[in-house]
Amino acid sequence: MEPLRIGARASLMSLLQTAPILADLAPTPTVLRPFYGAGGDREKDRAPLDADGVFSKEIESALLSGEIDVAVHCLKDAPTHDTAGLTMAAFLPRDDIRxxxxxxxxxxxxxxxxxxxxxxxxxxxxxxxxxxxxxxxxxxxxxxxxxxxxxxxxxxxxxxxxxxxxxxxxxxxxxxxxxxxxISPEVICPPLGAAIIALQTREDDMETRKKIFRLHDTATETEAEAERTVLRQMGGFCNAPLAGYCTTNHSGRVTTYTVRARAFSPDGKTAIDARCTGKDATKTALAVCQRLTDLGARGLAKTPPTESSE
The missing domain is CATH 3.40.190.10 (Periplasmic binding protein-like II)
Structure with a gap:
């Protein structure tokens, strides 16, 4: 059996969070390929955090070219929109978002x-x-x-x-x-996609998708998709002036989802919060986006930073 080729950023953090994935995939054979050149990780000429995908482009290119079979991402650092030909095939159970x-x-x-x-x-x-x-x-x-x-x-x-x-x-x-x-999320609102590790594959690689699906957590996927809906609708990325999270609420046999999002000006002087609860996580996320828009959130990101924010 050919081993699954797993790609991950070469930082200590990335390697420590990837090691349990390799163990959990056993007895499926795996081989880890660390990537040292991610733009956001480089020690020299480190890419600015003002664009989407600065931590993921190198690994995604290797995945598309067939050099690896699975890419390990911190979801908050992954591109807001799925790259053509690739898919987030599994979401691991979420950790502490704070x-x-x-x-x-x-x-x-x-x-x-x-x-x-x-x-x-x-x-x-x-x-x-x-x-x-x-x-x-x-x-x-x-x-x-x-x-x-x-x-x-x-x-x-x-x-x-x-x-x-x-x-x-x-x-x-x-x-x-x-x-x-x-720190309470009410004080510092977490980034959308916080504390979620996602496994990305080629969209047409059904064999690999089947092998990793046993690591998948459906509840995390639901929250992740709601949060990525907010990112896509509001034009956010990992270091944009936008934050939020989705939580799952159980009451007897009824499950609802609360989505909170916060948009703010880069100088930190103005923030707009919206929060909605509903039975469908994605529809609830869309309602939050509409509420943010109605409150003027789309104009906040254009506010120029002042000296105090530097």
């Missing part, structure tokens, strides 16, 4: 950080939420793998008081003990 605070000094939270504290992030979404929740906080722009950012935080002479990163990232790195606070 962001978290990691601090230089133990025992702190967003509420107890001192006035003027320096918090590092490269995310427009996080920076905007912090400006709204704690306008006194200074935002330091910092990109790179979470492990690299942690080294900067912990380094001697560091002027950074804390980082805001994904909770699931810290857990996948085995560093949950470093989390100072798991």
């Amino acid at each position: 962001d978290c605070l990691v601090t230089h000094e133990a025992g702190l939270s967003l509420a107890t950080l001192p006035e003027g504290a320096v918090v590092a992030t490269s995310s427009l979404r996080r920076a905007a939420a912090l400006h709204i929740h704690r306008p006194d906080i200074e935002i330091a722009r910092m990109r790179g793998p979470v492990s690299e950012r942690l080294r900067t935080l912990d380094g001697s002479g560091s002027d950074v008081d804390g980082l805001v990163v994904a909770t699931c990232s810290m857990e996948r790195l085995g560093l949950a003990h470093r989390i100072a606070e798991r």
Whole structure:
């Protein structure tokens, strides 16, 4: 039996979250191919986060050309629109969608950080939420793998008081003990597609799709499709000024879905929230998009950033 060729980004985070997938596919033989040149990961000439697909183009090209059979993606970093010839064939069970605070000094939270504290992030979404929740906080722009950012935080002479990163990232790195606070989604709204690992195949490769489908979680797929509907309708991507999530609600035999989305200006001074609940996740997502549009959300992304957001 020919092994399944699995492609994943070569970052420590990516490899740690891909290893359990290889184990779960056993006894199907697999071989891992790490990709080092993703535009968003490069140490030099790193691609800006102002466009769609900066973490996925290299792997998708290899998938289309037949060099690999399966691509492993963090869904939030995957292209908003499916690439022609490719499909998201399986969604793994979702992890914790919340962001978290990691601090230089133990025992702190967003509420107890001192006035003027320096918090590092490269995310427009996080920076905007912090400006709204704690306008006194200074935002330091910092990109790179979470492990690299942690080294900067912990380094001697560091002027950074804390980082805001994904909770699931810290857990996948085995560093949950470093989390100072798991931040409520009401304070920092997660990115659409947060904490979901998706497996992508060629659309016509039914044999591979059958082999990986046993890893698929239907509930996660429903939430993922609702969130990607918001992205597509509102014109978002991984670092656009747009956030949101879908949650599944069970009450007896009745299942409903709540979709929340938040659009904000890049300077973090204005945010518009919408939330709807319904029995169909995708229809509920469309209703949220309509409500955001009615409230003027489509114009917020065009607001030029001010000095305070840099």
